[in-house]
Amino acid sequence: MVLIMKVRQLTFRLLQVYADVVRTGSLTATANRLHLTQPTVSQQLKRLREIVGEPIVRHEEGRLVPTEVGQALYHLSQDLLSRADVFSQYLEEYNRGGRGHFSIGLVNTAQYVLPRLLGPFSQANPQVDVTVEIGNRQQMLNRFERHEDDIYVFSHPPIDDDVLAAPFLSNPLVVVGPQHCRWASVEGLSMDALKEERFLLREPGSATRHTFDAWLYSAGIELRSTQQIASNEAIRLAVASNMGLAVLSRHVVADSPNGVQELPLQGFPLKSRWHFVIRRQRRLPPAAIRFLSHVQGSLAQAFDEPEGEVAVAALLRALKAER
Amino acid sequence: MVLIMKVRQLTFRLLQVYADVVRTGSLTATANRLHLTQPTVSQQLKRLREIVGEPIVRHEEGRLVPTEVGQALYHLSQDLLSRADVFSQYLEEYNRGGRGHFSIGLVNTAQYVLPRLLGPFSQANPQVDVTVEIGNRQQMLNRFERHEDDIYVFSHPPIDDDVLAAPFLSNPLVVVGPQHCRWASVEGLSMDALKEERFLLREPGSATRHTFDAWLYSAGIELRSTQQIASNEAIRLAVASNMGLAVLSRHVVADSPNGVQELPLQGFPLKSRWHFVIRRQRRLPPAAIRFLSHVQGSLAQAFDEPEGEVAVAALLRALKAER
DNA sequence: CAACACCATAGATAATCATCTATGACTATA
DNA sequence: TATAGTCATAGATGATTATCTATGGTGTTG
Incomplete structure (x- = not known):
């Protein structure tokens, strides 16, 4: 039975060294380039040869040239090393946050x-x-x-x-009413004046609702009529359809103000x-x-x-x- | 400065273990599958992590799942391992001589x-x-x-x-003459009878020539007229054109006998x-x-x-x- | 054929690796 | 909240690796 390559013992270091040996055709040259001694390179090569189980280089006119298997191994090395390199670059890019x-x-x-x-x-x-x-x-x-x-x-x-x-x-919270709302032009408009209006509010879990509730509470105001609607967008449309007033982030209104307007209520916008x-x-x-x-x-x-x-x-x- | 992966320390063994961990999502499972203990796998993973310089797995609902970098590393592992495997198969095939x-x-x-x-x-x-x-x-x-x-x-x-x-x-060597050669039908034809014929011979370096010369020498025969031609093919054509007789491997003649025929000379074919x-x-x-x-x-x-x-x-x- | 360049091998050493056992910490589930 | 399962860490050990220096062999080249 033929022994297959001992893949588990293979290291990238060995492949690096080997690839360089093939390129230079000389152990000594590789040793210098990689800042090793010649015997070190010699031994690495020997070990690689043992891992592969087959001669990978031979001498030819004073140079080391890869055998047929060595050629294939060289290609493999190039391939694997460059892939590892790509990964390494990916890592770098990842660390820079660019990826x-x-x-x-x-x-x-x-x-x-x-x-x-x-x-x-x-x-x-x-x-x-x-x-x-x-x-x-x-x-x-x-x-x-x-x-x-x-x-x-x-x-x-x-x-x-x-x-x-x-x-x-x-994130300024404002009170909005429909386009031609009568409150829009009232000077010094106060919440007291709006107590009887119906307010369309986000659900209790929402931050907007929370902030508004807190403000009402601290101002000692209780609203007469409210209706709960889960989406800002739906609220905006409801206000535009004269179904009531609402408290919304100014950004919601600014984004597409069709049909609604901000009311100049005292104490507003609520800061947030x-x-x-x-x-x-x-x-x-x-x-x-x-x-x-x-x-x-x-x-x-x-x-x-x-x-x-x-x-x-x-x-x-x-x-x-x-x- | 960001540290890049320490490629030189990377081992295929580590990749093997890592790939299995990703597949099973469990150190213990991998340990069993690879006949290792759980701490061993744990340590390998740690080492790989250090080589990469970045966390590669995290716990999630009791399973180990690769991080983003871990995913990429997993793909890399698969890729590299399968390539090494292809090479290993190549080696096997090479050793079997099928390649x-x-x-x-x-x-x-x-x-x-x-x-x-x-x-x-x-x-x-x-x-x-x-x-x-x-x-x-x-x-x-x-x-x-x-x-x-x-x-x-x-x-x-x-x-x-x-x-x-x-x-x-x-590799029987035979004497050949042109298609309608008068010697073809002579019973008990001997070399003596052919002495006056011109012989077309391969150059002295060739084996055919060498064998024929040796035979002539041992038979004490000297040819009257010879001509040297370097190619078997050229000789065959020359014989077909009535330029003389020749000694050729029977295979040369058998291959495409157009225009020439073997002569029934005593002592021939020469064995070789x-x-x-x-x-x-x-x-x-x-x-x-x-x-x-x-x-x-x-x-x-x-x-x-x-x-x-x-x-x-x-x-x-x-x-x-x-x- | 002498000198030189190059490779292989031997011997030494510190580092690292691959493993193990034992144990502690955490977590999910009965 | 016990219990079982899973992972992490510590400590130990033999094997392997990565290296070096020193030296000997071989082949190339003046």
Whole structure:
């Protein structure tokens, strides 16, 4: 029975050395090039020969030339080494964040603004693919609990020792009414005046609802009539159809204002900010880091949010320190 | 600066183990499958991780799943391992002689008959390629001196301690004349009768010439008129054109007898045999061995040369003993 | 044929590897 | 919340590797 090659003992080092020997045709030359001594190379060659189980070089006019098997082995070496090299380059690229994948979990409302950050990033980093998960606050909290995503965007970060949060973008909540709403032109409009209106609200799990509720509570106001609708978009359409007023992120309205308008209510817009939320303990893919850097760079110019830029910078520093 | 993978430390063994871990999703399972203990596998994985410089697996619902980098590494492993495997198969095939290369050096006359051996062999072993070198005796002797070929075919093997020779096929030398030659029908035709004829002869380096000269010498005959022509084919044509008689291998005539015929000269055909000639010390490629085996198998049936078969068998035995 | 270049082998050594057993930590499920 | 299963780590050991220096053999070339 013929012995087959002892693949398990094969190392890339041996192949490297061998490939060089074939190229130079000389052990001594290879020894010099690889900063080894000649006997070392000689021995490596011998070992490789034993692994293969067949002579791989022979002497010919003072040079070492590969035998037929040696030729095949040389090709194999080239092939394997270059493949390993490609992988190595991939690794490097991955580490630079120019390649790879990360996932980001968005609270519903944030989906109106995040594309403006993700778009240019993807443009600049076509090899990175991003998974965007979208859900209401509660759904995102669940994902967060289960460590499902690399980055989250919340307006109210969950409280947790493990959490790093950076408020990067303001998210003003405004009251909106239909296009020709009579309240639109009232000076010094106050909530008292609107108490009798019907309010179309997001479900209790949502951040927008939460913020508004808190404000109502602190202002000691109770609404007469409310209706719950789970989607910002549906709410906007309902408002446009005169079904009531609503509190929405200004971004939702700004995005496509057809049929609704912001009302100049005193005390509004409610201030609120989106936060990048990351678990301290989680090791972020380099691509995610790169995304955050990208965001940091564009916040001041494209979004006029210098504070956001500072916060994201701090977040990045914290991440760097964490590892 | 990002560290690149430490390729030189990479082993195929590590890749094997890793690939299995990815497949099973469990260290313990892999340990059992590969007849190792679980800590061993654990450590291998750790080492691989260090070589790559990046986490390659993570726990997920009690299973081990590759990280993104791990995925890429897994693909790499598969790829590299399967390539090594292909090479291993090649090796096996090479060792069986079903693949590879060998060269055979033929004395001119032998080219008329060797195709009948090589043809079926190549048919049966399409992956083997054979280099056939052809020359007259002297040229072949030179090649032999320089160890240029794996197998030689001579009618008179060079004398050398290093030589193994097996007479495998008879090579009868006959006298031929033109188609309607008056000698063709003479009973008991003797050389004496032909002394006055012009003989067309191969050059002195050739085996045919050598044999004929020796015969003439031992018979005490000297030819009146001779002419030297270097090619068997040219001689055959010259004979057909009534330029004289000639001594040729019967195979040359049998091959395409147009215009010439064998003369029934007493003492002819001269007996002579082709020999496979091999240097003891040379390590033959398995394909060459396989060729010899093939020849051995076909000599008895296709050529009615049982003695040749025996001789080749002995040659093969000697070669096997030699290594 | 003397000198030189080149390769092979021997002998030595520190490092690393491949393994094992034993044990501790974590996790999912009964 | 026990229990079983799974992974990680520690510690030990023999085998193998990667290297070196020194030396001897072989073949090439003035």
